[in-house]
Amino acid sequence: MNKKIITANQITKVIVDLCIKANTILRKDVYDSLKSALRSEKNLRAKNLLKLIINNADIARKNKLAICQDTGLPIVFLRIGQNLSLKGDLVNAVQKGVGIGYKKGALRSSIVKDPIKRSTPKNIPAVIHTEIVPGNKINITVMPKGFGSENKTALKMFNPTASLRDIKDFIVKSVLEAGPEACPPFIIGVGIGGTADMAVLLAKKALLKKITPLKTKLSKDILKAVNDTGIGAMGLGGKTTCLGVNIKTYPTHIAGLPVALNISCHALRSASKTI
Amino acid sequence: MKNKFNLPLSQNIINALKIGQQILLSGTIYTARDQAHLRLVNIVKKNGSIPGFLKGQAIYYCGPTKAFKGSPIGSCGPTTSARMDIFAPILIKKGLKVMIGKGRRSLLVKEEIKKQKGIYLIAPAGCGALLSKKVKKSKIVCFKDLGAEAIHKIEVEDFPVIVAIDVKGKSVFKQ
Incomplete structure (x- = not known):
């Protein structure tokens, strides 16, 4: 079978565009959920703050400005078709794309090379996650993850006999701890299963899923409980603490039940392209 | 009620501002976040005072993106104030008056604000x-x-900005 060939150069170009798009154009599902929250919110101050947040997204899009000054630690997800042939250095192509994209978009350099010594920040390296999938295409996603919310990530290794309620209580407690600092209203990513490391990655990947009306009992319970906390936009009250709850699961061990929470601020940013 | 104020804020104005009040500021503010705070506190330890230009002034917890040609600044919202909580009390004690950021502050920061008659304001986060x-x-x-x-x-x-901790050390945040 003839393999499809994709060059390092093609990948770099796509990543340049995705970095700028993700940082300046708010995801449509996030934008729409903010609009719908504005319609249902009763608290006047919360309403005004939601208007500011929507207005901010409009200004960012029009002026090609970063939605948030924390343009994040760029995370690049690569879903690589196993029948695809890559020509050139893939990792180098990705980092080059992020470097050029962040420079071109005047996006912030927020990465210190040495986490202990904390030297002058640069805009690379990005964190890269790869996955091998069927097919002959590559799906590239850039997710600039701000650290106001990333710092509030939580992981708990539950007993396998834990109840849904235990899981919900853990999520709500962690969201309360996150509070105004993680820029509510939030989008909540939950990862359940796998190993400790995988649960955290699942929680992050859950944030890449579109915000849709909730179907499972657990996600509905979490949404209700989080909105009942009354944290509200900017932590100043109201019923809009959470715009969406996305859960991703994976098989796990009989002895455990890993549960991870990865919160996103209201500026949940990502952009994807398949080539 | 008057809602527009020029910086630096006078003590009388600071005394009159109440938690939850929305105001508009005009004038000079200085950005500083984690590493700058570490350095400022080291300067205080060495010299016994904060740099003169910060006395009576406002610090904004912010690290802006780069500016496009023709613009003064890029995106410039507030970062999490709580990370500056270990440094803020000593700066307030040495003459810093106003802090602008996002989110809650520690008990020690609240107490120092009350003692020195300072103020903590929050700016729209993620905007x-x-x-x-x-x-x-x-x-x-x-x-x-x-x-x-x-x-x-x-x-x-x-x-x-919105007044989040007033001169009496009262906070707008419930939890």
Whole structure:
């Protein structure tokens, strides 16, 4: 079978565009959920703050400005078709794309090379996650993850006999701890299963899923409980603490039940392209 | 009620501001976040005082994105204030008056604000593009090697903030 060939150069170009798009154009599902929250919110101050947040997204899009000054630690997800042939250095192509994209978009350099010594920040390296999938295409996603919310990530290794309620209580407690600092209203990513490391990655990947009306009992319970906390936009009250709850699961061990929470601020940013 | 104020804020104005009050600020503010705070506190330990230009002034917890040609600044929203909680009390004690950021503060910060009659304000979090339109001028005044974390002197006009901890140490946040 003839393999499809994709060059390092093609990948770099796509990543340049995705970095700028993700940082300046708010995801449509996030934008729409903010609009719908504005319609249902009763608290006047919360309403005004939601208007500011929507207005901010409009200004960012029009002026090609970063939605948030924390343009994040760029995370690049690569879903690589196993029948695809890559020509050139893939990792180098990705980092080059992020470097050029962040420079071109005047996006912030927020990465210190040495986490202990904390030297002058640069805009690379990005964190890269790869996955091998069927097919002959590559799906590239850039997710600039701000650290106001990333710092509030939580992981708990539950007993396998834990109840849904235990899981919900853990999520709500962690969201309360996150509070105004993680820029509510939030989008909540939950990862359940796998190993400790995988649960955290699942929680992050859950944030890449579109915000849709909730179907499972657990996600509905979490949404209700989080909105009942009354944290509200900017932590100043109201019923809009959470715009969406996305859960991703994976098989796990009989002895455990890993549960991870990865919160996103209201500026949940990502952009994807398949080539 | 008057809601527009010029910086630096006088003690009388600070005394009159109440938690939850929405105000617009015009004048000079200085950006500083984690690494700049570490350095400022080291300066205090060495010299016994904060740099003169910060006395009576406002610090904004912010690391802006780069400016496009023709603009004074890029996106410039607030960062999490709590990370500065270990440094803020000593700076307040040495004459810093106003802090602008996002989120809650520690008990020690609240107490020092009360003792020194300072104030803590919050800016709309995650609205850096909108806030950039309120900045008229920006220049780095020190710690240039820190990049976005350098101290920028910025001139703002009608910069929107909400009073989060008032002169009595009372906080707008419930939890």
